[in-house]
Structures are given as structure tokens and as C-alpha cells.
Amino acid sequence: MKRLGLLLLAAVVVIAAGVAIFLFKPASLPDVSAAQAKLPAGQALIDRGEYLTRAADCVACHTTAGDKPYAGGLAFKLPFGTIYSPNITADKDTGIGNWSDAEFVRALHQGIDKDGQNLYPAFSYAAYAQMTTEDALAIKAYLFSLPPVKADAPKNELGFPFNQRYVMRFWNLLFVPSGPLQPDPAQTAEWNRGAYLVEAMAHCGECHTPRNLFYAVDNGRKFAGAELQGWKAYNISSDKRTGIGGWSDQQLFDYLSKGHAENRGAATGSMGEAVDFSLRHLTPEDIKAIVTYVKSVPPQTSTDKAVVEAEPAALTASTAYAPAADAATQDGLGLKLFQGACASCHGWNGEGLQTPYAALKGSRTVNDPDGTNLIQVILKGAHMTTPQGRQSMPAFATAYSDVEIAALSNYVLGHFGGKQSAITPADVAKARTQ
Ligand code: HEC
Ligand code: HEC
Ligand code: HEC
Known part of the structure; x- marks a missing residue:
């Protein structure tokens, strides 16, 4: 028995020394x-x-x-x-x-x-x-x-x-992977280029892949969506309902290279930055390679309620300059605010009035009953550099109270996304601190 105890003690000492050497060796x-x-x-x-x-x-x-x-x-x-x-x-x-x-x-x-x-x-x-x-x-x-x-x-x-x-x-x-990404010989050169750009360069997964308990990216749920600094980086796996499996190659190409895509809305928040600082400067060949790779990532279903409804009744019944009679769904404050502060750029039928960048139809942000990114966009505004000049939306954080922004958000979700939502002033107050 005594011998076994000594052996155990020796083993513990050896392991502890190994760990110490590992931790403190230069x-x-x-x-x-x-x-x-x-x-x-x-x-x-x-x-x-x-x-x-x-x-x-x-x-x-x-x-x-x-x-x-x-x-x-x-x-x-x-x-x-x-x-x-x-x-x-x-x-x-x-x-x-x-x-x-x-x-x-x-x-x-x-x-x-x-x-x-x-x-x-x-x-x-x-x-x-x-x-x-x-x-x-x-x-x-x-x-x-x-x-x-x-x-x-x-x-x-x-x-x-x-x-x-x-x-x-x-x-x-x-x-942390050791060594550069190895090309997959079973895939095309384009796919491999896309994989390298996405994994080793553009680090899409750092924002779009959920993290485990140790704050490491959980690649078992690759691109299933995650929350960061008060925003949702949506599910971008090929799941049709909660991911981007329903997006055409052209839509994804446009979104990544221009910051907006027809019937998919605009890139704002840190995605807006990723496009503005980084992706819009890449060659069309490289963006195409990214599209090919991203679309090959297997579907991951997420519990996100932000399922896009492209043609909600109130939207299709509206014209660019006037809303259909959907005011009854709210207390009227949201509608009034949208009319005063938003309609001149966004219009009522989701197409955008001055510029397609302001088109809201089909955007996940106006379809998410949690209103996470919607509240952030209203608080902080958005902008994008384009060949037609800078497209921008002002920040409304100081212009409106929490009560007003909550009412406005519920109205936008109802009108543009056909969603019943219950965003409260407390939700807006919380978003202001993030
Ligand atoms: C997602 C945010 C993020 C991106 C993207 C990023 N960095 Fe950093 N980087 C940081 C942060 C935060 C630190 C400090 C980490 C710490 O203090 O432990 C850092 C630290 C560093 C350091 C150490 C500097 C020092 O004085 O100790 C270098 C070098 C560096 N980054 C270079 C780069 C380069 C080059 C790129 C692009 C290839 C890059 N970073 C992209 C966030 C980022
Ligand atoms: C710094 C964090 C960050 C990085 C890096 C990033 N994204 Fe995003 N992404 C976001 C956020 C946040 C959103 C939500 C934007 C919004 O609401 O307008 C988003 C939205 C998207 C969307 C729209 C999804 C939808 O359903 O509307 C696509 C597609 C997308 N990202 C693809 C990518 C790809 C591909 C890469 C890498 C090339 C990438 N993202 C890198 C944070 C990031
Ligand atoms: C001066 C014109 C202008 C005004 C006023 C304006 N917006 Fe915007 N909005 C834009 C533009 C342009 C974009 C796209 C920005 C980009 O591409 O970065 C945008 C983006 C958005 C988005 C993000 C769409 C998406 O797909 O993620 C939402 C939501 C939004 N606006 C809602 C509002 C609301 C609500 C108001 C009123 C409080 C408002 N906007 C006022 C021009 C405007």
C-alpha cells in the first residue's frame, strides 16, 4: 500500500512538473x-x-x-x-x-x-x-x-x-489549428480558394458560429448563428428555413460584394463593416469562391424565430407612398413615427424610395420578432460606401425614447415582416447598453 502511495505521489509530481514546464517555458x-x-x-x-x-x-x-x-x-x-x-x-x-x-x-x-x-x-x-x-x-x-x-x-x-x-x-x-488550411483534393480549385478566404482570412465563423463553454468556435454547429455585442450574426448555413439555403448565388454574391441583395435587405452592424472595409474590395472571382464554399456548408437548424416571410399582406397591399390599412395592429404611435422619420427613405412597400439599399422587403432584420438587430439599426443608424456614393441612415438613439423605439420596432415588424412582436421599452433600454 505504502509503495502504491509513493508511486502515485511521484506520478502527481511528474505531471505537475510537466504542466509547469508547458505553462512557463518561453x-x-x-x-x-x-x-x-x-x-x-x-x-x-x-x-x-x-x-x-x-x-x-x-x-x-x-x-x-x-x-x-x-x-x-x-x-x-x-x-x-x-x-x-x-x-x-x-x-x-x-x-x-x-x-x-x-x-x-x-x-x-x-x-x-x-x-x-x-x-x-x-x-x-x-x-x-x-x-x-x-x-x-x-x-x-x-x-x-x-x-x-x-x-x-x-x-x-x-x-x-x-x-x-x-x-x-x-x-x-x-x-487552435496547427498549420495552414490544407486544400481538399476532392473539391474544385474555386471551392478551395473559397474555403481559404472564409476560414483563414474573412473569419466568418468567428461571428456566425456559436461558441462552446470555453469561448471557442463550435465547428460541430458551423455557421448556425450567434450573438455578439448586442447583434445577431444570423444562421448562414444552408438550412432553408433558418439559414440562407433559400438564397440564390446571385443574392449572396450581391450581399457580400455590395452590402445588399434584392429581396434580402442590407448588411448593417458589424456585417456592414465587414462588407465596407473588407469584402467589397475583393475581386468578383474571390467573392464567387466564397459563395461556392459558404453554400456547401451543411444545414444547421437553429431555434431562431427570424424566419423570413417575403410577401406579408400589409406590405403587398401598400404602395411606395402610402400604407395599406394596417394601423389597427398597433396603438398608432409606431405608424406615426415611421411616417415622420422613416417613410421618406424606406417607403411603405418594402422597395426603398431613394435607393434599393433602403429596401426592407425580405430582410431577416424586419422578420425577427426579437427585434435584436432592428433596435440596434434604429439606435445606431447604418451606412455603406457604394459606386453611387455613400448610402446612409441616421442614428435615432437620441431622437427617440425607449417607448417610442419599442412602438416603432413593433410596427416595422408587423408591417414589413408580418410578425406579431412584443418589444418593450425595457428591451430597448437593454440594447442601448450593448
Ligand atoms: C476580431 C477582432 C480582431 C481582428 C479581426 C484582428 N485583431 Fe489583432 N487583436 C485583436 C485584439 C482584441 C488584440 C489584443 C488581444 C489581447 O490583448 O490579448 C489583438 C492583438 C493583435 C496583435 C498583438 C499586438 C501586441 O501589441 O501585442 C497583433 C500583432 C495583431 N492583433 C495583428 C492583427 C492582424 C495583422 C490582423 C489581421 C490579419 C488582426 N490583428 C485582426 C483583435 C483583432
Ligand atoms: C464581425 C462579425 C461578422 C463577420 C466577420 C461576418 N459576419 Fe456576416 N453577419 C454579421 C452580422 C452581425 C449580421 C447581421 C447583419 C444585419 O442585421 O444587417 C450578418 C449577416 C450576414 C448575412 C445575412 C444573413 C441573413 O439572413 O440576412 C450573410 C449572408 C452573412 N452575414 C455572411 C457572411 C460571410 C459569408 C462572412 C465571411 C465572408 C461573414 N458574414 C462575416 C456578422 C459578421
Ligand atoms: C436618410 C434615409 C433613411 C432614413 C431617414 C431611415 N433609413 Fe433606414 N436605412 C436607410 C439606408 C440607406 C439603409 C441601408 C444602409 C446600409 O446599406 O448600410 C437603411 C437600413 C435600415 C434597416 C436595415 C435593413 C436590413 O436589411 O438589415 C432598417 C431595419 C431600417 N433602415 C429601418 C429604419 C427605420 C425604422 C427608420 C426610421 C426611424 C429609418 N430606417 C430611417 C436609409 C434611411
């Missing part, structure tokens, strides 16, 4: 010389880097509204605290101007900073881990070709134990 640097040798020189490298930096949408998270691109400072509210994106311009004091190629590649592939500290997965490195080393280096070359910006990001606000960065080493072991 992180090694990857060898990037082979990839460096394969890269083009000069402007060709910077151009390739610019395209890829856009495709990976680094700017969305590393820039605050109206501020210098890539200078960081954007807040990420996580369930366990707030962290801020760092400055990734080439400034030597406050940015990453002193980082070597190998240190940069390690950050993108393993989520480890210059000092060997682990980074948190609010930085989408679990996706970028699948990027080739050459592409990562091209991105660095582009970022380093821009003027450095001096700007310190605010300090992170994380309590114990979440401020213990080494804990992420276990997470990385479990959830």
Missing part, C-alpha cells in the same frame, strides 16, 4: 526563412499584402470610429471583462515597429505577443492560424509600409483568473 519562434525566400519584392509584395489585409479585415478591430486606421484602442466587452485592441502600426514605441517577421507570424498563428505572452481569442488568431506564412508576411509588409501612428491603447480590465494569460496555452492546445 514560447519558441517559428522559422520563416523559407517563406521569406518565396515572396516577391518591393511594391508587388506590398500590393499583395494590402489585398490580404483587407480580406482578413484587420482594420475592423484595430481602429476606433473616426480614428487612424490600425492604431488600435477598440474595446471588446467579454463576459469576463474588457480588453482593447493594440496599435498595430509600425510605430516603434506604441505599435509593432520593433517586431521581427517571426514574431509577427507567431502572433497570427499562435496568439503570442513579442514578449512571449499569450493573447486572448477576441483576436481572431484561431482563424488566422490557418493562413500561410507567406500571406502573413505579406500582411506585415503592407502594415509596415504605412505611416507609423503614435497611440497607446487603454489598459485591459480583466479580473483574476482571466488576467492570467498563460491559461490560454491550454486553450490553444485544444482549439
Whole structure:
């Protein structure tokens, strides 16, 4: 018995030592010389880097509204605290101007900073881990070709134990792919290009795939939809009812490359940003490849109530300039507000008055009885850069009270989506804090 006890104790000591070595051993640097040798020189490298930096949408998270691109400072509210994106311009004091190629590649592939500290997965490195080393280096070359910006990001606000960065080493072991995405020989070149763009670059799953208990993307439910920062990133699997299985290739192509599609509404919130900063800059061939890949993702049913009804009775009975008699469904306040503040751009028949960007017919946002994204759009407004100029909707957060926005939302859902909803002023008050 005594012997067994000693053996057990020895085993525990050995395991504990192993874990300690794993947690505290300095992180090694990857060898990037082979990839460096394969890269083009000069402007060709910077151009390739610019395209890829856009495709990976680094700017969305590393820039605050109206501020210098890539200078960081954007807040990420996580369930366990707030962290801020760092400055990734080439400034030597406050940015990453002193980082070597190998240190940069390690950050993108393993989520480890210059000092060997682990980074948190609010930085989408679990996706970028699948990027080739050459592409990562091209991105660095582009970022380093821009003027450095001096700007310190605010300090992170994380309590114990979440401020213990080494804990992420276990997470990385479990959830971060090692090595670039391997092409699937059974699929076409277009599909493989789409897979690479979606998984290693555009990181669609970081927003659209639900997360597990450990905050890792749950690929068993790929693209089934998730909530982030007060918005729903809808189900984009090929499920016909709750996903985008009913969308034509053309609709998906238009939505991703222009930010709106006929009878599907507009991209707003962080999807609006993804289109504006990133997707609309990609070549038509690359968008087509993304469409091919996304449409091949197996259907996932979700419990989301946002099932789109394209032709609700009130909508089809209305003209662009006048609503059908549907005022009876509400107390009249919502209808009155829509008439005063919204109808001049959106019209009453869902086609949009000034521009097709304002078409609401068939949009999931006006079909979701929870009103999640609808309330956010009304509070924050929306905009999109287009070949016809900037399309925009003003923010109404300060113009209207919670009571007014709740009534307006219920009216919009009834009229444009044929949905019975019960959005309360408390729902709007909550949305204001997100
Ligand atoms: C979804 C948001 C998001 C995207 C997209 C994103 N980042 Fe980040 N990044 C962050 C956050 C947040 C941190 C800080 C994480 C932390 O403090 O642990 C970070 C950290 C970094 C760091 C570490 C810098 C330092 O000083 O420690 C580098 C380098 C970096 N990102 C580069 C990039 C590049 C290059 C891209 C595009 C390929 C990119 N990021 C895209 C959110 C993002
Ligand atoms: C930063 C988070 C984020 C990323 C990255 C992102 N999305 Fe989205 N996506 C959203 C949100 C939020 C919405 C809801 C937008 C709205 O209500 O207008 C959305 C909406 C959509 C829709 C519309 C679905 C519907 O039923 O109306 C499609 C299609 C879509 N995304 C595809 C993609 C694809 C493909 C990618 C990658 C190339 C991607 N998204 C990347 C957050 C994101
Ligand atoms: C100045 C014109 C204008 C006004 C006023 C306006 N909107 Fe908009 N709205 C737009 C445009 C343009 C878009 C598309 C923006 C984009 O593509 O980013 C939009 C988008 C939307 C969307 C998102 C559609 C989708 O498919 O996700 C909703 C919902 C919406 N508006 C509702 C309203 C409501 C309710 C009001 C009144 C409080 C209103 N809008 C006032 C122009 C306007």
C-alpha cells in the first residue's frame, strides 16, 4: 500500500512538473526563412499584402470610429471583462515597429505577443492560424509600409483568473489549428480558394458560429448563428428555413460584394463593416469562391424565430407612398413615427424610395420578432460606401425614447415582416447598453 502511495505521489509530481514546464517555458519562434525566400519584392509584395489585409479585415478591430486606421484602442466587452485592441502600426514605441517577421507570424498563428505572452481569442488568431506564412508576411509588409501612428491603447480590465494569460496555452492546445488550411483534393480549385478566404482570412465563423463553454468556435454547429455585442450574426448555413439555403448565388454574391441583395435587405452592424472595409474590395472571382464554399456548408437548424416571410399582406397591399390599412395592429404611435422619420427613405412597400439599399422587403432584420438587430439599426443608424456614393441612415438613439423605439420596432415588424412582436421599452433600454 505504502509503495502504491509513493508511486502515485511521484506520478502527481511528474505531471505537475510537466504542466509547469508547458505553462512557463518561453514560447519558441517559428522559422520563416523559407517563406521569406518565396515572396516577391518591393511594391508587388506590398500590393499583395494590402489585398490580404483587407480580406482578413484587420482594420475592423484595430481602429476606433473616426480614428487612424490600425492604431488600435477598440474595446471588446467579454463576459469576463474588457480588453482593447493594440496599435498595430509600425510605430516603434506604441505599435509593432520593433517586431521581427517571426514574431509577427507567431502572433497570427499562435496568439503570442513579442514578449512571449499569450493573447486572448477576441483576436481572431484561431482563424488566422490557418493562413500561410507567406500571406502573413505579406500582411506585415503592407502594415509596415504605412505611416507609423503614435497611440497607446487603454489598459485591459480583466479580473483574476482571466488576467492570467498563460491559461490560454491550454486553450490553444485544444482549439487552435496547427498549420495552414490544407486544400481538399476532392473539391474544385474555386471551392478551395473559397474555403481559404472564409476560414483563414474573412473569419466568418468567428461571428456566425456559436461558441462552446470555453469561448471557442463550435465547428460541430458551423455557421448556425450567434450573438455578439448586442447583434445577431444570423444562421448562414444552408438550412432553408433558418439559414440562407433559400438564397440564390446571385443574392449572396450581391450581399457580400455590395452590402445588399434584392429581396434580402442590407448588411448593417458589424456585417456592414465587414462588407465596407473588407469584402467589397475583393475581386468578383474571390467573392464567387466564397459563395461556392459558404453554400456547401451543411444545414444547421437553429431555434431562431427570424424566419423570413417575403410577401406579408400589409406590405403587398401598400404602395411606395402610402400604407395599406394596417394601423389597427398597433396603438398608432409606431405608424406615426415611421411616417415622420422613416417613410421618406424606406417607403411603405418594402422597395426603398431613394435607393434599393433602403429596401426592407425580405430582410431577416424586419422578420425577427426579437427585434435584436432592428433596435440596434434604429439606435445606431447604418451606412455603406457604394459606386453611387455613400448610402446612409441616421442614428435615432437620441431622437427617440425607449417607448417610442419599442412602438416603432413593433410596427416595422408587423408591417414589413408580418410578425406579431412584443418589444418593450425595457428591451430597448437593454440594447442601448450593448
Ligand atoms: C476580431 C477582432 C480582431 C481582428 C479581426 C484582428 N485583431 Fe489583432 N487583436 C485583436 C485584439 C482584441 C488584440 C489584443 C488581444 C489581447 O490583448 O490579448 C489583438 C492583438 C493583435 C496583435 C498583438 C499586438 C501586441 O501589441 O501585442 C497583433 C500583432 C495583431 N492583433 C495583428 C492583427 C492582424 C495583422 C490582423 C489581421 C490579419 C488582426 N490583428 C485582426 C483583435 C483583432
Ligand atoms: C464581425 C462579425 C461578422 C463577420 C466577420 C461576418 N459576419 Fe456576416 N453577419 C454579421 C452580422 C452581425 C449580421 C447581421 C447583419 C444585419 O442585421 O444587417 C450578418 C449577416 C450576414 C448575412 C445575412 C444573413 C441573413 O439572413 O440576412 C450573410 C449572408 C452573412 N452575414 C455572411 C457572411 C460571410 C459569408 C462572412 C465571411 C465572408 C461573414 N458574414 C462575416 C456578422 C459578421
Ligand atoms: C436618410 C434615409 C433613411 C432614413 C431617414 C431611415 N433609413 Fe433606414 N436605412 C436607410 C439606408 C440607406 C439603409 C441601408 C444602409 C446600409 O446599406 O448600410 C437603411 C437600413 C435600415 C434597416 C436595415 C435593413 C436590413 O436589411 O438589415 C432598417 C431595419 C431600417 N433602415 C429601418 C429604419 C427605420 C425604422 C427608420 C426610421 C426611424 C429609418 N430606417 C430611417 C436609409 C434611411
